[in-house]
Amino acid sequence: MKSKLFSMFPILVLVMGLCFGSTPAHAAKIRVVTTLTDLADFTRAVGGDLVEVNSLATGVEDTHGVPMKPSFVPMMNRADLLVLIGFDCEHAFLPALIEASKNPRIQENKPGHVDCSKGIVPRDVPKSTDHSEGDVHPYGNPHYTLDPVLAKTAIANIHKALVTFAPQHKAEFTRNRDAYLAKLNAKIAEWEKALKPLRGTKFVSYHEHWAYFAARFGLNYFETIELKPGVDPTARHIQELITAMKNEHVPVVVREPQFPEKAPKRIAEKTGATMITLPIMPGGMPNTETYIKMMDYIVHSFVAAAQTQK
Ligand SMILES: [Zn+2]
Numbered sequence: 001m002k003s004k005l006f007s008m009f010p011i012l013v014l015v016m017g018l019c020f021g022s023t024p025a026h027a028a029k030i031r032v033v034t035t036l037t038d039l040a041d042f043t044r045a046v047g048g049d050l051v052e053v054n055s056l057a058t059g060v061e062d063t064h065g066v067p068m069k070p071s072f073v074p075m076m077n078r079a080d081l082l083v084l085i086g087f088d089c090e091h092a093f094l095p096a097l098i099e100a101s102k103n104p105r106i107q108e109n110k111p112g113h114v115d116c117s118k119g120i121v122p123r124d125v126p127k128s129t130d131h132s133e134g135d136v137h138p139y140g141n142p143h144y145t146l147d148p149v150l151a152k153t154a155i156a157n158i159h160k161a162l163v164t165f166a167p168q169h170k171a172e173f174t175r176n177r178d179a180y181l182a183k184l185n186a187k188i189a190e191w192e193k194a195l196k197p198l199r200g201t202k203f204v205s206y207h208e209h210w211a212y213f214a215a216r217f218g219l220n221y222f223e224t225i226e227l228k229p230g231v232d233p234t235a236r237h238i239q240e241l242i243t244a245m246k247n248e249h250v251p252v253v254v255r256e257p258q259f260p261e262k263a264p265k266r267i268a269e270k271t272g273a274t275m276i277t278l279p280i281m282p283g284g285m286p287n288t289e290t291y292i293k294m295m296d297y298i299v300h301s302f303v304a305a306a307q308t309q310k
Contacts, residue, residue, distance in 0.1 A: 030166055033076050033106075034083040035090045036063055037282040038145045039116060041291045042155045043083055045180040047162055050169055056093075059283025062207075062258040063143070064136040064230065065092050076101035079112070081161055085154075086117030089142035114161040116154035120144050123211045136230035137208065146280065147212035148188050148295055152181065187292055191299045192217065198306050204245065204273075205254035206264055209280050219302070222250050225263050238263060245271045251309040252302065256280050274305040 029052040034040040040055035047053065054075055057066045063085070076082065076097055084090055098106060098113075105112035122140025144150040159177045163170045199218040203210070206225045214221035223241055225233050233241075244250075245267070253275045255264035268275035278298050279285040288294040 030080050030162065031078055032081045032083060033079040035066065035094060036085060036145075037284075038151070038291050038294075039083045039085065039154065039158070041282050042151070042180075043158050043162075046155060046159050046173055046177045048172065048176045050166065050172065051162070056097075057281060059279065059281045059288070060257065061281075063089055063280060066090070068093065068097075072097055073100045076106065077103050079103060079106055080165055081112045081114055082106035083114045083116060083158060083161070085142050085145070086115040086120075087122055087137070087139040087142035089136075091136070091138070111161065111164050114157060116157045117142065117144070118157050119153045120150055123215070124208070135228060141208060141211045141229075143209045143280070144212045145291075146209060146298075147216040148184060148191065148291075149216055150212055151291065152184070155181065155184075184292065187295065191295060194299050194303055195219070198302060201252065201302075201306055202248060202250040203252035203254055203302075204241065204250060204267070206256050206259040209256060210254065213298070222248065225267065233263060238267065242267055242270045245273065252276060252305045254278050257284060274308045276301045276305045 028050070030047060030050055032040075032043050032047065032051050032053045034043055034053060034055045036057045037055045037059045040053045043051060043053045056069075056072055057063070061067065079101070082098070084094060098108070103112075104110065107113060122142070122144075124137065125140035126135060126138065128138075145154055155177060159173055162173045166173075195217040200220050202220040202222040203214075204223045204225060205221075208224045208226070208229050210219075210221055213219070223244065225238065225241065227233050227237050250271065251273050253264050253268040253271075253273045255261060255275055255277045257277055257279070264275055267273070277285070278301055279288045279294050282291050282294045283289050284294070285297065288297050
């Protein structure tokens with residue numbers, strides 16, 4: 001009996017080797033789920049080969065209403081970290097998913113619950129934090145990542161969470177982050193230069209996505225087509241907007257592809273403004289699959305629209 005066990009020993013070692021030997025590289029990956037694609041891009045940049053990142057959104061969705069897929073719950077159940085925008089941006093879909101995931105690591109107030117808004121001072125904070133009127137910005141405007149300088153705060157929060165989860169890889173995360181920030185900083189200088197001649201240029205958009213972007217680059221965010229965030233425009237609001245835009249010579253209408261084209265198109269036609277369609281997350285339009293490519297697209301679209309108006 002004893003000798004039989006001994007003779008089996010090399011086979012057992014081999015089987016165990018097959019079971020476990022091939023897994024460490026894969027198993028060692030930190031599993032991250034992000035709500036939006038910009039956060040996924042930042043997490044891949046900082047985490048490099050050490051992370052496996054899945055985003056709930058693909059880039060084309062409304063950031064306030066990513067439609068549920070059956071894959072979300074098991075994906076979130078396995079996640080080591082959940083990376084989100086915060087300010088209740090994801091209120092309509094995320095709390096229910098976190099609960100359904102039954103994953104203790106990503107529940108609110110756990111280290112795996114990574115709120116990237118930590119350190120951001122929100123703009124346009126309403127007086128009440130009430131969702132009942134359809135307001136999707138109850139704690140202020142959550143679209144801060146469209147300002148590439150504030151995006152660095154999200155990147156810092158992601159770096160911190162990865163280091164907390166896997167401190168043994170701190171040096172690698174920091175190296176990756178610094179390399180990405182160097183690239184981003186060079187791009188920010190390029191974008192500031194490109195948009196400098198457009199300082200004070202007025203524009204409207206469908207949803208209030210562009211408050212931080214406009215503040216960063218000195219553009220004049222005139223109004224939104226929506227009555228307020230998450231509330232469809234009335235015919236009267238659109239008429240008043242057209243009159244005000246004509247009086248004030250507003251040259252640019254931004255349309256986000258998440259929303260119907262009809263109103264922005266009509267407003268552009270009636271006022272003589274140029275309509276541009278802009279992504280709000282990487283992957284929202286062709287050739288915008290990374291954050292930097294998306295910002296390039298946004299900046300160049302504004303520049304081209306302003307030139308059309310000259
Ligand atoms: Zn919003």
